Amino acid sequence: MMSAAIEVLSKGPKTKEAVDAFIAANTFPIIAGSACTFVWRGEAEAVHLKHWVFGLPSSQNLTRLEGTDIWHLTIQLPAKSRVEYKLEVVRNGKGEWRQDPLNHNHARDPFGANSVAHSVGYEVPSWIHEDKSAAKGFVDEIWIDSNTFGRRGFGLYIPARFQRTRTYPVLVVHDGHDYMRYASLNNILNNLIDRLEIADAIVVLTSSPDRLREYADDERHAKFVTEELVPYVQRLLPITDEPQSRCLMGASFGAVASLSTAYRYPGFYGRLLLQSGSFAFTDIGDRNHRGALFDRIVAMMNRYRAEPTVMSERIFVSVGMYESLIYENRSIVPVLMSTGMDVRYVEARDGHNWENWRDRLRDGLSWLLPGPFLHVYE
Amino acid sequence: VPGPRTIAVLGPQGTTPDVGEVIRDLAIEGQVALVRAGYQERESDDADLVKALGVPAVNLTLHARGNEVFKAASDFTAAYTARQQRLRYMQGFYRTRLDGIEAAARTISLRYVDPDLLEQEEKVSVDQYRHMDNDHIERCQAVKATFDRAWPADKVDVLTKHRREVRELIEKSSALVIAGGHIASLLNRLQLFDVLGAVGEKPIIAWSAGAMVLTDRIVLFHDFPPYGSDIAQVLDTGFGLIPGYVILPDAKRRIDLTAHAGIQRFARRMAPSTCVAMDHGERMLFDGTELRFARATRLTTTGAAEREWSGEPSKFSTPHLFGVHI
Numbered sequence: 001m002m003s004a005a006i007e008v009l010s011k012g013p014k015t016k017e018a019v020d021a022f023i024a025a026n027t028f029p030i031i032a033g034s035a036c037t038f039v040w041r042g043e044a045e046a047v048h049l050k051h052w053v054f055g056l057p058s059s060q061n062l063t064r065l066e067g068t069d070i071w072h073l074t075i076q077l078p079a080k081s082r083v084e085y086k087l088e089v090v091r092n093g094k095g096e097w098r099q100d101p102l103n104h105n106h107a108r109d110p111f112g113a114n115s116v117a118h119s120v121g122y123e124v125p126s127w128i129h130e131d132k133s134a135a136k137g138f139v140d141e142i143w144i145d146s147n148t149f150g151r152r153g154f155g156l157y158i159p160a161r162f163q164r165t166r167t168y169p170v171l172v173v174h175d176g177h178d179y180m181r182y183a184s185l186n187n188i189l190n191n192l193i194d195r196l197e198i199a200d201a202i203v204v205l206t207s208s209p210d211r212l213r214e215y216a217d218d219e220r221h222a223k224f225v226t227e228e229l230v231p232y233v234q235r236l237l238p239i240t241d242e243p244q245s246r247c248l249m250g251a252s253f254g255a256v257a258s259l260s261t262a263y264r265y266p267g268f269y270g271r272l273l274l275q276s277g278s279f280a281f282t283d284i285g286d287r288n289h290r291g292a293l294f295d296r297i298v299a300m301m302n303r304y305r306a307e308p309t310v311m312s313e314r315i316f317v318s319v320g321m322y323e324s325l326i327y328e329n330r331s332i333v334p335v336l337m338s339t340g341m342d343v344r345y346v347e348a349r350d351g352h353n354w355e356n357w358r359d360r361l362r363d364g365l366s367w368l369l370p371g372p373f374l375h376v377y378e
Numbered sequence: 379v380p381g382p383r384t385i386a387v388l389g390p391q392g393t394t395p396d397v398g399e400v401i402r403d404l405a406i407e408g409q410v411a412l413v414r415a416g417y418q419e420r421e422s423d424d425a426d427l428v429k430a431l432g433v434p435a436v437n438l439t440l441h442a443r444g445n446e447v448f449k450a451a452s453d454f455t456a457a458y459t460a461r462q463q464r465l466r467y468m469q470g471f472y473r474t475r476l477d478g479i480e481a482a483a484r485t486i487s488l489r490y491v492d493p494d495l496l497e498q499e500e501k502v503s504v505d506q507y508r509h510m511d512n513d514h515i516e517r518c519q520a521v522k523a524t525f526d527r528a529w530p531a532d533k534v535d536v537l538t539k540h541r542r543e544v545r546e547l548i549e550k551s552s553a554l555v556i557a558g559g560h561i562a563s564l565l566n567r568l569q570l571f572d573v574l575g576a577v578g579e580k581p582i583i584a585w586s587a588g589a590m591v592l593t594d595r596i597v598l599f600h601d602f603p604p605y606g607s608d609i610a611q612v613l614d615t616g617f618g619l620i621p622g623y624v625i626l627p628d629a630k631r632r633i634d635l636t637a638h639a640g641i642q643r644f645a646r647r648m649a650p651s652t653c654v655a656m657d658h659g660e661r662m663l664f665d666g667t668e669l670r671f672a673r674a675t676r677l678t679t680t681g682a683a684e685r686e687w688s689g690e691p692s693k694f695s696t697p698h699l700f701g702v703h704i
Contacts (some may be wrong), residue, residue, distance in 0.1 A: 366604035377586040
């Protein structure tokens, strides 16, 4: 399949000037309806599109346009999609993954950065950017001497309108520092609180040096968060002492940690925000195809699926349609709902990445910890 | 002999207030008493508003007074806080029940049956909403009545003192002006200090949340919440000075005025009250409880958003429209 823009180029003169004009006239990838055309320019033996869209081949060949140094590939991308990718350029028999030099949209994550393709209808939410008129919360780093994990640091976000005479809900964010770095959490909190869409909240940002172990249904983690961290913050700040005002949040293994902690302390956390949870399970046997890293998660999920119980009041679950965990997340929603808990589930045409999680935060946080927007009529 | 009290209800004031024009139209002179309790901690930031009024104003500082009362009277505060928490929980439970009604109404509306039967079922759904709304109000009133019996105002010295001060300030004023803001905060402070009891027959000018508290039923609404969609919910009764109207401020931003079915169901649910959507520049003028003039948008039981509504009465007819309860 060849896009219209490439077809026009193919029928014209194959000169450097023509290619230069083609590059100058387009933005990349080229989006035309549901067609998304990736383009790379340069000498190579082969160029491959590398992406993480579950359901499509993870490596696809770009084709060289004869007589030029343009490589191209057109795929169908449904409306409102957001896809992270890299291009693998093969030279001298060796492939090198690199960001798309023709595309200025990038997404950062702990492993570096990817290029990003936005299909028709996707817009970067306005509320993720710094709003100069929004009052800014205060962020600090605090240390806790934990009986469970020893001395550990954690971040603390205090809302701009904070007053000692009031009490506040507390939101504990697993991988909170990464949420700040890669998912614009600071801007989002400032903006949504300022717009009255989410409650003035104390936000605790936790990060683990051994998250794959501690987040995978580790009782030490649940104990640390519930019996040490939250009480410690409660001693420092005026936290509303009720389940409705305690929320756990996380993505991927962080969502598992949130669910596991709430499961171990039912009734303590009234709100859960679970993004792209690694909720691996089996319907028969006890070993999931994802490997040993997931064994404890599988055991927990199988136990919970066999006997679903109420652990919280309100749970927001989100996941990307283009990630393999869509299966696990779609599966857990009816199980959670069967208990009577209030569950909201959102899918997006996105992958297992920080900007997917970023884009769902307004939806989730405004539902779990709503601000006074419904009560304010000025 | 003075006529019935004048009440002017305005749309949101925004950055270009028209309240001064209304004050001039009503020939109000001298100092007015100003309520900005809906702005909570920002209640005293009133310089721009006072300038727009065009007359001297004394801010009753109800929010700050409330904080003083809560600081000074710990037993009263504990009981009041418990009451408010109970009301918040009840509001949440009522809201959850509305989801059930909404879900059932939607499921039934999609059945492949005779349209006449579906129309009857829609009336049943509206009746269920009405029943739930009324039940919620009654239960909230009962909670408040119990509290009022346990904690009469004269039992709390600091509250009595502030009530007296507020009454004196109002007595020296020629009108009461109530700004918008946080509706629950505003309502609670007005009740706590018995402001409407002190105002007598003086004119009242109010907008947004300030207008909502003057009605007999306060409804929270937003067709475009950040989490997608929501169902309008009754919060409480207001002071009932302009009974029979549901005031819906900031309509352009908060109401989908093209949603015919949604407007129809909402207006039927609120009937026989008249639903009035109000934006900046719109207003209603009452002599006592009688509407003398309007320039606003009425939401009708046929699902229309009737712009430029000038105040003619709503034509609520027949059990055919509303089912068994009307």
